[in-house]
Amino acid sequence: MSLWKKVHLKVILLGNSGVGKSSFMNQYVNHRFTNMYRATIGADFLTKEVNVDERNVVLQIWDTAGTERFQSLGVALYRGADCCLLMFDVTSAASFQALDTWKKEFAIQADPVEPDKFPFVVIGNKTDLDHREVSMRQAQDWCRQNNALYFEASAKEAINVEKAFQGAVRVSLQYHKDNKMDMPSEHFQLTSDQTSQASSSKCTC
Numbered sequence: 716m717s718l719w720k721k722v723h724l725k726v727i728l729l730g731n732s733g734v735g736k737s738s739f740m741n742q743y744v745n746h747r748f749t750n751m752y753r754a755t756i757g758a759d760f761l762t763k764e765v766n767v768d769e770r771n772v773v774l775q776i777w778d779t780a781g782t783e784r785f786q787s788l789g790v791a792l793y794r795g796a797d798c799c800l801l802m803f804d805v806t807s808a809a810s811f812q813a814l815d816t817w818k819k820e821f822a823i824q825a826d827p828v829e830p831d832k833f834p835f836v837v838i839g840n841k842t843d844l845d846h847r848e849v850s851m852r853q854a855q856d857w858c859r860q861n862n863a864l865y866f867e868a869s870a871k872e873a874i875n876v877e878k879a880f881q882g883a884v885r886v887s888l889q890y891h892k893d894n895k896m897d898m899p900s901e902h903f904q905l906t907s908d909q910t911s912q913a914s915s916s917k918c919t920c
Contacts, residue, residue, distance in 0.1 A: 724887050725775045725795055729817045730802035731810040735840040738870040740778045743880055748871050767884045793825035797887040802838045808848040829894050834886035835863035838879050843869040
């Protein structure tokens, strides 16, 4: 009898409305981008199975509404998160300045075990646009002060989308390891017959 184990990680996307959270998530999971803007109502999520550093990981990515009237959903959504992705629009100084508020809100609602060590990844989105209001140096300085990874990205051009999520997986796994926390996982037990059948089957995708 063999045992297959997959690590399950829950990541939360936070940031002001319109910074591109939904587009970023859809570009990563479905490799699609649309210029049609549709505000997220409450929250939405997608899953994707990936292999990072020889670890099989199932990502559950939660895209949250960036408006105050939905912040009451925070406790239910944020609890159990393994990483928080904070997003801003490089052409909007206001969305960058809001990162402090979003980070504090997450810390209060999620109540992580080690709040000072909890993994945050900051994404400066929409680098494909001109007239940026937030420089790379400003963002990097904020991330150094807040112990967060930083990625400049474009959901539209699929720039650094994959790298940002890979970074989120790595810091999440390291966070669990450093704090000697059990990895959230799902186990699948296969009988010898099922194992034989699985190994003989071929993927048609």
